[in-house]
Amino acid sequence: MDAKRLRELDNQTVWHPFTAMSAYRDESAPVIVEASGFHLFDAEGRRYLDGHSSLWCNIHGHRVPAIDNAIRDQLDRVAHTTLLGLSNVPSIELAAELVRLAPAGLNKVFYSDCGAAGVEVALKIAYQYYRQRQSSSDAVARNMFVCFDGAYHGDTIGTMSIGSIARFRNPYSPLLFPAVWTSVPSASLADPILEQQQLDLWSQELERLLELHRDAIAGVVIEPLVQAAAGIRTQAAGFLHRVRELTRRFDVLMIADEIAVGFGRTGTLFACERESVSPDLMILSKGLTGGYMPLAATLVTDEIYDAFLGDPWAGRTFYHGHTYTGNPLACAAALASLNLIECNRVLENVQLLEATLRNELAALDRHPNVKTIRQQGIMVGIELESESGPYPPESRCGHRVTLACRQRGVIVRNIGDVIVLMPAPAMPQELVIELCQTVGMAIADTVP
Template sequence: MKEYIDSDPLIIERGEGVKLIDTEGRQFFDGFSSVWLNVHGHNVPELNQAIIDQLGRVAHSTLLGMANVPSIELAAKLVEIAPVGLAKVFYSDSGATGVEIAIKMAFQYWRNLGITKKTTFITMNQAYHGDTIGAVSVGAIPLYHDVFRPMLFPRHVIPYPHAYRHEGGEAGAKEDTISALRHLLEMKADEIAALIVEPIVQGASGIVVMPQGCLREIEELCRAYNVLLIADEVATGFGRTGEMFACDLEGVTPDLMVVGKGLTGGYLPVAATLATDEVYQAFYADYEAQKTFFHGHSFTGNPLGCAVALASLKLFEERNIVDEVKEKAAFVKQKLEALREHQHVGDIRQQGLMIGIELVRNKGTKEPYEWVERIGVRTSMRAKELGMLTRPLGNVIVFIPPLSSSEAELDEMTTILIQAIIDVTEEKLMKVAKFR
């Protein structure tokens, strides 16, 4: 906050397409989809109109003891497009609260079945699932989570397969993850309620992409040892990875799946936790049994948010968004090839239109920059000067553009990204040389 106050804060006034415009009239490409959630761009007429139309009916009515039309229609649509078997929808207002719901559902599921020993969870190293207490409990990024550890419930941590940081590459990273999971389940499956995972792409840890087949093997182990599988699709859902959901890439159906961010096209805060009928049935009982899932939000199933989400999903169909992501991802991958041999680019990780470029001091040894050098921050600041907004994850530069970005716009954005990386890393070299 000290540095933010001392700087010249960027204040956004409006948006047009894939650009944001500040109060000074300066235009910037939205190179990180306003924190990974914008799908169709800004100020989209169809999405604007959906909100206006619903506003003329009702802005909000509770789902406690009643329902509303957009929430029912959206639930039906989510079940239609979700991995087969996810048949029930529980609304919330953000990805973190959606994760809280999934964790609580998994815990209570076993208690409702009379199995009281299953109380712990498995998460993955460097996992991020939100900033509320339950979500932080299953988080494993020291910078974000360690200060709160005394407040949190315990969990088991296994490695997320990070090929770049593993001597054995993809095969070795995958084997370590699967072996660790199998060993843990062999020892403690009777105590474990669920495993939670960011499927295919781990976001906040630096856009780390799973080796092929890893998610499928994780699901198979969970099934074999009677442990629920929770997929956190908040960042990866709604076309971002080249399929509607990342689980679709390997034909996986989790027991619980959390969605948010892109659900409303980036317009309003709506999230949802999807469950299988098997999970639902554990809560379906007579009043006297007291198996109710006691959880609610004031704005759950908000009609305005659900209406714009429906309009967004309609645009997915009309504009063939998911298939276009695959084509656009191929274009971006080809464009970024220019960076692969750069002496300070250690790794370029990509799945669909989720891209992370890891900057290193030495490409050969993979020696990282020190955090105090803030190479990621400085590169993002240079990109801003060149006309594009993004935010780094440590030394990883994130590029997650709106899915609606045209090839010409992606060309401009990647050109800025490449130039910013070259400018900052080469400037760093000159400063070091001069200092010595």
Template structure:
């Protein structure tokens, strides 16, 4: 960090409060100021190059510096830089995008509604579900079911749905009726001698019993990421989603698929619902919908839900919800061009190809003394670091190894994500097979340094 009082680093520390950051620690170390990006790389203001192994925040699917997206935004700004979608107003990019999303998504989903972020979208989902259930005379149906380790956003409602304790602590969350069930992570939560199928059945039984104990008339929806992201990149056990879906249908519980991270090719299929055979009532999309070049999220939902909401809006006189920038024309224009790039460049297929290389290369670390598990699907993966391989014991405190590895990665030119001691990989979907090998090579050097440091610190046996 520069000591000059007028440096950009000093001004950052003086004026900004950063999200998901230890503010006091930030005062000591200052920021890495990212100045530009190109392809899978970003560059800081001192000229250092990094492979962006997390695509920003799981989101820059088409890579950095994509001129087609800049041009789409520029053209739309010249034509119509902003307009709202309240009171019967609309714009062509929003209409085109809604049609495109409905056509490419699971068959049950017939309508679209736009917000600015995944957090806003999941807040809106809760309001829509409550509004819908009230409209059909089921006013007790208010409780949502989520999972431990789930991530559904950071606002008051979405943060309540999230199942990570750090996101609740001292924010006085949850503030809504929500039940968090066992995280579907077989390696960590499976019982001794329990098969993967038996684990999935145990979780299904837990879901059904939770519904019965509360009363089906009180349970509104089950919300889940098809593959859990920020909780550690956790693929579900085989058969899990089919069991969950059957129970939801049995008890008139809406099924919400949160594809904010999964969607638009990350798992080697356009949507994770396709990969896992999920037929949701509601699907939430964001991040890669614009490759985060513009803030945008979409909620896709069934005609049954639309009809209930529409009838209630006629009764009340309005659907009294929305944001100033809902269906923003520039964001929608960028999203449309982003989807064209994903299709034109075959990025869904590339995610499957480069993802296979990523998992092949990461699998080589399975015998490393720090590595407990290597997991993921296609172009999203994680390595879980453990203090003791035989017992799967976590580090004390949790995150000690992950934080060091994350910081050390910058020295080797790679940006990853430490979720405690779980190290996430989620590079732009444009990454080539050779670039994927280089990404893992930089990680390998980082892991070696981390192992040496832990031994020197006496955290693990020398």
């Protein structure tokens, strides 16, 4: 099928996620046909640098021989069987590897297929854990979760309930369960005193909430270090650690959503490592398979797992799981990706890319329409603003910058007027320089 026909059929039949379809249909979006390394190629033969890691999940580039071969090898054995009452080799080996690499104490792995599902699993486990950890006569029903302004944990009913981004959540608000909200202190390189004040203020507020709702809160759900979908909002150093201390003190589960920040994006394999934090539950997805296949993993402690043990007829079982839970092809891809992160010293490359991004974007920071640039590791948000304040939504300024990037052969995505740069952790330095320069030129094209 030629490019024109593909685009016609796309417009006639495909409903794209998180996409304003009325505008999309006029934008001649690239139809990707293949990829090589860190580049994507469309049906018209144009080449694009993948500047957003194919929605924040690609780690080593595309068509990586070691991952391709791992999937092919597994395909020669079996593509799919169920984890409901059976097992398969890659899911066992991957669970063992995740337990080895994860923060101490996270010894059990529950699989699902996407980030939102992995967080739903964590919410259900936390709720059921408190009902079952004591004998049923003194079990307590804790059904509240503490969540943070700016949080995004997915688009299912449960994850929207603990998410705060208004345009994703508000249309469905009558369907959502109530949660308890508080703020995250922001990182502020320019003003460390203000950062410390914010850290103290919001830690005290969290403490107040935990005290107020003692015995009703099942968990505090946090995106460690960076709220990605909020526009790469970076947190004050030390906050994650405070959350751990407070959740321990008040006997509340700490649930770390590492879906966006995991697998090297903040500089360590998991963001929690940066503050020596071991949460009670941790959710992984996106980069878990190197960006190849849909897979998520919810890791929990032995203490949580043990609360689900008992006679099969006692009602303590975790009744959750989907048809493709623990799919062998996805687990094989994940094993190969984890191996490459170690063998190729990907975390060392991240250190280099972190400094490169900082240097390359320094000049852009002085652009009159760049309000601020937030960076943690290799996650970057460039926030645009007009001389008189935020751009009106109908100007779609951020979106127009991404279209200008595309014209120049780079794919990035915006969140409102924040341009998100998310290079793959294994991307070579020269491509990251190209990414920064192209985005700088696209901003100049769009907001001269």
